[in-house]
Amino acid sequence: MTAGRPEMPVRRDARSACSAWSFFGDEIAEQAVARLHGDLETGTWDDAHGSLRTQAEYTGSLDLFVSISIA
Secondary structure (H helix, E strand, O other): OOOOOOOHHHOHHHHHOOHHHHHOOHHHHHHHHHHHHHHHHHOHHHHHHHHHHHOOOOOOOOOOOOOOOOO
């Protein structure tokens, strides 16, 4: 996903092209997408991160935290 197009993860086909989404179950992914979609609709995303839309590139990382319960 390019920083200038935060709308892309809202599209299921775009998410399927990014392996990071496979780490999440469908319910969690849908919750994240719904929140992103809402933030894009209300302008909340642009208020917080709008400057990323004009950057030529963005290098980020993914941190995956897994929690298990041992009874």
